[in-house]
Structure formats: C-alpha cells, structure tokens
Amino acid sequence: GILSHCGSRGFGAEIAQYYVRVAAEQCPLPKEAQQFAWLDLSTHLGLEYWTAMNLAGDYASACHADIHRRLIRAVGGRLKARIENYHNFAWKEIHDGKEVIVHRKGATPAGEGVLGIIPASMTDTGYIVRGKGNAESFSSASHGAGRAFSRNESKTHFTQSDIKKALKAKEITLIGGNAEEAPMAYKNIETVMASQRDLVDIIGSFQPRIVRMDK
Structure with missing residues (x-):
C-alpha cells in the first residue's frame, strides 16, 4: 500500500x-x-x-x-x-440538530462507518479504521500518534545515529528525512489507539517499509 x-x-x-x-x-x-x-x-x-x-x-x-x-x-x-482523511480543517456538520462548524486540529473525521487512517511514526504500525460516530468527540478521532517532542526539541534530543538505529531495528529504508521526524519523537501508537477504542474500530494495519521525505 x-x-x-x-x-x-x-x-x-x-x-x-x-x-x-x-x-x-x-x-x-x-x-x-x-x-x-x-x-x-x-x-x-x-x-x-x-x-x-x-x-x-x-x-x-x-x-x-x-x-x-x-x-x-x-x-x-x-x-x-x-482512503482519504483531512486534518487541521473545518467542516459544516449537524450536531444536536444544529448546523455547526467543527474545526479538527490534529484530529480527523470519524463519523459512523467513515473509513480513516491513523498513522504513527516512520517505524511504527499505522491503522486503517472505521469511525463509530461518537457524539462526545463530535465524531472525531486522532489524526495520528501525536508528538511527544516538538520539532525543535527533536533536533536537540535525537541524532542521525539514533534514527539509523531505529530504522535498522525495523528493517526500514529512509530516503531523506531529518531529526524533526525521528521515530522517538512520537507517542506510542498502541497507547493512543487503546485510548480511542470508543471512537473507532480497527479494520486493518500496515507496517512501513520504505519512507520518503522531502527533507
């Protein structure tokens, strides 16, 4: 894929x-x-x-x-x-019988039956999901694993050597990339998925093998 x-x-x-x-x-x-x-x-x-x-x-x-x-x-x-899903975007939707604007920052639509993708870092498993339409989350789920370290923090915390070790351990080929996107800069995807079981059902998964980044 x-x-x-x-x-x-x-x-x-x-x-x-x-x-x-x-x-x-x-x-x-x-x-x-x-x-x-x-x-x-x-x-x-x-x-x-x-x-x-x-x-x-x-x-x-x-x-x-x-x-x-x-x-x-x-x-x-x-x-x-x-499968396509936006994030950091706004939608006109009906909630509680009213048309409202839902701005999903770092989140993506997860309406009932809506297919989506929740990726992780460049080395971790990503998930294909089906939304449950949870009203408490305005039918939303996380866009991805989310960062544990900001881009600037990643530059000072992780080296190219750290990244190469992480890639080698998972047998992943990286073309481009920099310390900002270090695998260790992201939260644990399994923990993230477990915390949103009431928002989405997992229907598939994928493991990165070749990663291409502009920088």
Missing part, C-alpha cells in the same frame, strides 16, 4: 495567514485576545475565506491523487481502494 502525507504545499497556510490578518482588522480585540478574531460566515469575507479554505483542501486532495497515480504507474500496480 501507499500512504502519502502532504498538505496543500503552503497554499493553505498562506490563505490562513491572510485571513487571520483580515479578521483582526474586521474584528478588533484586545492584544491578548487577537488570535480569537473571527469572520462571520454570513458576510462576504467569511464566505470568501470558507471558499478559499475548501479550495486548498481540494488542491491537497489532488496532490495526493497525483502522487498515488505516479507511484502506482512506476511500480506497475493498480488501484484497489483509496
């Missing part, structure tokens, strides 16, 4: 940064609360942002589709199934 993990290649971040500035201008708040400025979705600017955000999501999806198409062609394979 092929697992790709990329966003909108900076496009979404630029959109977010621009509209954060616009929101701060349209919704002046005290300095300590400026990060809470908002754009009303009933306004032109609010709808403009919503459209731009979804466009970035569509672009990210197209990037994944192109990566998969190229790799499948390169290895002479064929597509059997495709």
